[in-house]
């Protein structure tokens with residue numbers, strides 16, 4: 238595609254600003270329209286997740302645009318899950334047996350600001366704030382905007398429009414309401430919502446609890462998590478049903494009930510959160526959902542990317558990483574030198590959609606894993622064995638978590654199929670008593686066990702293929 242093409246990007250969030258930067262680097266004329274004020278000038282973090290788990294797929298995209306060194310200082314490594322039980326006892330469960338495999342906590346605002354700064358350094362990239370897209374005329378490749386400052390409405394024209402306007406995408410709504418082509422769309426909410434809270438820095442500016450972990454208080458029906466910030470604070474998120482169970486968002490309506498709920502379930506967290514009640518009643522409660530749709534593109538005119546195409550629940554820490562990976566994968570397709578946008582969009586969607594569908598399903602699985610399974614004996618035994626495999630035979634084994642999080646050169650779907658088959662193989666063998674405790678194993682027994690797991694995994698993958706579960 239020749240470079241003088243005019244590209245319109247709707248939404249300057251994480252995906253839109255990275256896409257603008259990459260297309261700017263490639264020489265396209267890029268105009269970005271963002272509904273909110275410039276986050277570098279106005280604090281607009283309220284209600285959105287303040288920090289995010291950032292891992293290898295995201296890092297790969299950041300490397301593509303040459304920002305690795307600028308992003309590094311924004312990252313706090315998290316080596317594992319710090320599990321907190323009801324009594325306040327803690328246990329660090331590493332994410333991997335390989336020391337170089339860890340995830341990072343990063344500030345959404347700082348990362349977004351950096352991407353905007355870098356995109357704007359390109360003369361061919363223009364970013365406009367306070368401009369809300371109301372609808373997209375995908376047949377004519379135009380979009381209707383409202384300027385929030387002047388209230389004026391106007392139409393923008395482009396050669397191709399990319400909607401990176403998040404889970405509530407205006408362009409996706411235009412596809413749906415337009416009824417001009419067979420547009421499939423599903424939106425599934427969890428019965429649980431989330432609320433952000435905080436652990437403030439200690440008086441000396443340090444961290445009140447262990448810094449380099451993702452803290453989890455998993456309680457089967459609900460859970461609390463905490464990720465560190467650079468200023469010594471933690472952003473804490475409560476995931477809780479809206480209306481089920483003894484305690485839910487609908488019935489936590491008084492200060493006394495909130496304190497009772499926390500002192501019964503998250504005693505040690507409560508001690509770190511004297512600000513709990515204020516946070517609880519000041520911060521919004523938001524829903525969590527999965528959006529799947531297809532096609533993402535209309536001919537060669539328009540394309541959905543990031544959450545606009547595939548919003549997922551946050552339990553694998555992969556929504557942003559997947560949205561960044563969209564840009565890496567799209568860039569690869571651009572490199573193939575196709576003659577027109579229609580072919581580019583088709584090739585991209587065909588290779589990408591199966592992977593974003595897979596991470597959407599994995600993210601739901603991980604919701605159950607984090608709330609409860611992490612506390613079950615068989616699950617812990619499986620994780621200990623996987624850690625031992627990864628540590629002792631680093632080139633021979635990757636758990637499902639590692640495949641998804643640290644193996645950026647395989648797709649999410651491949652990671653899901655292999656990871657689920659491995660889980661099934663190990664859990665079956667544990668249930669049948671075929672595996673002894675990892676603590677009693679010599680290296681030779683461990684090696685034999687690994688071989689058995691691999692054989693059983695291949696058999697499961699073959700069965701899945703025959704059953705048509707694996708294409």
Ligand SMILES: Cc1cc2nc3c(=O)[nH]c(=O)nc-3n(C[C@H](O)[C@H](O)[C@H](O)COP(=O)(O)OP(=O)(O)OC[C@H]3O[C@@H](n4cnc5c(N)ncnc54)[C@H](O)[C@@H]3O)c2cc1C
Pocket residue numbers: 247248249250251252253270271272273285286288289290291368369370371401402403404405406407431474542543544545551553554555556557558559560
């Ligand atoms: C509680 C929570 C925790 C999360 N944790 C993680 C995590 O740990 N790791 C991870 O990888 N991901 C995580 N995610 C997911 C991550 O936030 C998203 O996947 C990511 O933000 C998607 O980027 P995006 O640019 O596609 O969408 P967004 O970040 O939503 O950006 C969309 C942009 O478009 C703008 N916009 C919207 N509508 C319009 C319009 N009509 N006109 C113009 N502009 C518009 C918005 O203002 C926004 O700037 C989490 C999400 C939530 C809710």
